[in-house]
Amino acid sequence: MGKKKRAEKVRFSPEQEALLEQMRGDLAIQLEKKPKRLAHSLSVARTAERLAATYGVDPFLAHAAGILHDWEKARSTSEQLARARELGIDLGVELELVHSLLHGMIAARTLPARYPELPPAVWHAIAVHTSACAEMSPLDEVLFVADGIEPLRPDTPGIERSRSLVGKVPLDDLFWESFVGGITYVLEGGRYLYPGTIEVYNALAARRAGRAAKEKA
Ligand SMILES: [Fe+2]
Numbered sequence: 071m072g073k074k075k076r077a078e079k080v081r082f083s084p085e086q087e088a089l090l091e092q093m094r095g096d097l098a099i100q101l102e103k104k105p106k107r108l109a110h111s112l113s114v115a116r117t118a119e120r121l122a123a124t125y126g127v128d129p130f131l132a133h134a135a136g137i138l139h140d141w142e143k144a145r146s147t148s149e150q151l152a153r154a155r156e157l158g159i160d161l162g163v164e165l166e167l168v169h170s171l172l173h174g175m176i177a178a179r180t181l182p183a184r185y186p187e188l189p190p191a192v193w194h195a196i197a198v199h200t201s202a203c204a205e206m207s208p209l210d211e212v213l214f215v216a217d218g219i220e221p222l223r224p225d226t227p228g229i230e231r232s233r234s235l236v237g238k239v240p241l242d243d244l245f246w247e248s249f250v251g252g253i254t255y256v257l258e259g260g261r262y263l264y265p266g267t268i269e270v271y272n273a274l275a276a277r278r279a280g281r282a283a284k285e286k287a
């Protein structure tokens with residue numbers, strides 16, 4: 071590992087520390103049968119906090135979002151599908167086809183009642199950590215990228231590349247790299263690609279092209 075960038079431990083208020091500690095404890099119970107998922111979640115939280123500190127995003131919100139983002143992964147796929155239907159989640163396609171996108175959306179609808187201290191920005195980041203959206207906030211981007219590059223993920227060339235870009239390129243570009251890498255992974259695996267993802271891709275690609283043209287002019 072290279073030298074740490076601006077990643078000194080961020081100090082939170084005692085109230086914030088207490089809430090994070092409570093959420094970690096709750097998650098350990100929630101994911102007690104899934105120790106790898108628990109380790110991943112805590113790793114995403116630390117990675118998100120570091121990314122947030124690097125890119126001027128609130129590190130507390132990033133850490134909190136990281137802890138909770140995969141909360142609903144405690145449930146089986148069929149349980150997630152049933153819950154999504156109960157909640158009226160409609161993605162315009164058979165939910166079975168996009169079951170891997172649902173856990174963030176479910177958590178974003180159910181967890182606010184449990185943690186009313188956390189603002190809507192956290193729930194939005196959790197809702198879009200699987201699918202992304204055309205209007206990603208910096209916190210959304212931090213969580214999305216942290217989920218993809220946290221150190222417990224295997225060192226694939228794409229992930230290694232994203233890790234090497236942290237702090238060197240703007241957050242938007244780092245997110246783009248991660249987002250496109252995710253789509254490529256879906257395509258290479260011959261998996262179903264959610265049409266909403268293509269829309270998000272095109273919206274972001276058009277915006278990036280417009281920005282590049284402006285910079286050239
Ligand atoms: Fe997830």
Ligand SMILES: [Fe+2]
Nearest residue numbers: 114139140217
């Ligand atoms: Fe995750």
